[in-house]
Amino acid sequence: MICLRCGSCCIHLDVAVANPDCILADGSLDPRRPDSLIFKPSGSVCPHLQFEDGLAVCRIHHLSCYSGTPCDQFEQIGREDDVCVMGGYFRTL
Ligand code: SF4
Numbered sequence: 731m732i733c734l735r736c737g738s739c740c741i742h743l744d745v746a747v748a749n750p751d752c753i754l755a756d757g758s759l760d761p762r763r764p765d766s767l768i769f770k771p772s773g774s775v776c777p778h779l780q781f782e783d784g785l786a787v788c789r790i791h792h793l794s795c796y797s798g799t800p801c802d803q804f805e806q807i808g809r810e811d812d813v814c815v816m817g818g819y820f821r822t823l
């Protein structure tokens with residue numbers, strides 16, 4: 731799936747994300763914290779989302795705390811080189 735970097739899924743989906751307060755200096759999650767994942771509800775902007783030149787950027791995408799999260803594992807139906815269809819759906823809301 732080709733992401734158009736609209737940021738809509740980081741706003742409109744219910745998803746569990748890394749708790750910003752639990753990310754260690756090396757980019758991993760603090761294993762001692764039971765709240766290392768937090769629930770981001772639909773309609774709430776993810777605390778890791780920022781926009782640069784109009785394009786969505788995930789601040790933690792390159793960190794180890796992102797690995798294995800629902801965002802990391804997210805896939806859409808369709809071919810690998812299909813443009814994301816979900817963003818178009820969100821634009822109709
Ligand atoms: S963690 Fe990153 S990819 Fe996941 S919702 Fe937040 S900004 Fe989007």
Ligand code: SF4
Nearest residue numbers: 733734737739814817
């Ligand atoms: S809705 Fe689709 S195009 Fe927009 S940021 Fe999410 S994956 Fe990318």
